[in-house]
Amino acid sequence: MSRILLINPNTNRETTAAMVAIAASAMPDHHFAGRTAPFGESMIVEPQALATGTRAVSTILADELAEAEGFDGVIIAAFGDPGLDEARRLGTVRVCGIGEASFHEASADGRSFAVATTTPALERAIAERVEKAGLSSRFIGSFFTPGDPFAVVADPERLKEQLSLLVAAAIRADAEAVIIGGGPLAMAARDLGAGHAVPIIEPVPAAPRRIAAMLHPC
Template sequence: MSHTVLLINPNTSRPTTDMMVAIAQACFEHLGRSDILVQGLTAPQGPGMLTEMNELEQAAAIAQHPQVLAQAQHADGVIVGAFGDPGLQALAEQVSVPVIGIGQAAMLQAARAGSPFGIATTTPGLEQSILEQVQRYGWSEQFSGLRLTPTAPLDLAQEPERQNQELEDSVLACIQQDGARAVIIGGGPLAQSAQALQTKLAVPVINPIIAACELMAERLPAEPH
C-alpha cells in the first residue's frame, strides 16, 4: 500500500514547490519510506513569497480554496509548506488525515534536539508572527530568540550564496550570543540553505521541510515486511 502526501506551497512560486517536493521525496526515501509519494500543490492565487503579515493572512485562505480542499481530501497526509503554517488549523478541521505545518514540526524537532533553540530567518516583516507562533505552540520557555538576516528577503532569494552566508551568520548569533543548542531555519523556501548549513555547523540546524516529513513518516503506518 502506498501513501500520497500533498505538500502545499502557500505561495505562487512553482520553482519553490518543486524544490520543496524534491527535498521531501528524498527525505522519505532516506527514511526507507519509498511507499510515500509526495505531490506538490502551488497556491492558485496570492503572493509569490510570504514576507509580511498581510501576505501570511492571504495565504491562510488557501485552506478554503476548492481545488486545495479537493486534493487534500484525497491525500493520505498533508504538509503545509510555509513556516507560518497558514491555514493549518482550518485544513486540519476539514480533512481526516494528518495535517502537519513545517513551522510546527520544526519547533517540535528543535525542542527534542536541544533546548534552548533559536530561529534564523530572512523575513523581518514576520517577526511578530513567528514570536506568537512559538507561544501558541507552547515553546516559549525553550526558545532562545529570533535572528534576522540584514538584506531584504526578495533580494536574498535571488542570491543563494549570499542568502546562505547571511543565514549562517544568523545561526551563529543564535548559538554564540543567545545560547541556542539547535537552530531552525525559518522558511520553506529556505530549505536548500538549511541543507547547506547542516554540514557546516556543530549544533543541529533544523530544516523545516525535513522535520515535517519525519513527523509525517511517524504518523503514516509503514507496510509490514
C-alpha cells in the same frame, strides 16, 4: 505507500518542486504530490501575505480533499504554517506544517532553539506559532537577515553567508539548535547543515518525518 499532499502557500512553482524533492528524499517510502497556491505572493514576507496564504491553502484543500482518491496526509509548506489550524479543524486527514515540525525537531531532548530567517515582519507570527506548539519556554527567539528579503533570497551565496552569521549569533545567545525558517530557504538550509557547533534544523524534511510519525505511530 502513504500519499502526502505538500501545499506551497506561495505562488512560486520552483519552490514547490524543490520542496517536493526534498520531502521525497527525506521519506522515500512515501509519495509526495505538490500543489502551488493559485493566488497570492511569490514569497510570504509579512502578515498580510500570510493571511492570503491561509486562504490559498483552504482553496487547495477544498479541491484536493473532495477528490475520490484523496491523500493520507497534508503538509503545509510555508514556515508560518498558514492554514494549518483551519485544515486541522476539517478533521479529514492528518496535517502538519513545516514550522511546527521544525519546532518539535529543534526542541527534542529539551534543547533550546532559535530561528534564522529573512522575514523580520513575521517575527510576531513566528513567536505565536511557537507558542501554539507549546514550546515558548525553549525558544531563544528569531534572528533576521538585513535588507529586503526578496533581494537576499535571490542571491544564493549572499543568503547562505548571512544565514550562517545568524546561526553563529544564535549559538552565542545559547541556542542548542537553529532552524533555518522558510520554504524558499530549503536549499540554503541543506547547505548549512554541516559546519556549525549545534544541529541545523531543516523544516522541509522535518515535516515528512513528523507526518509519517502521525500516520504510523509506533
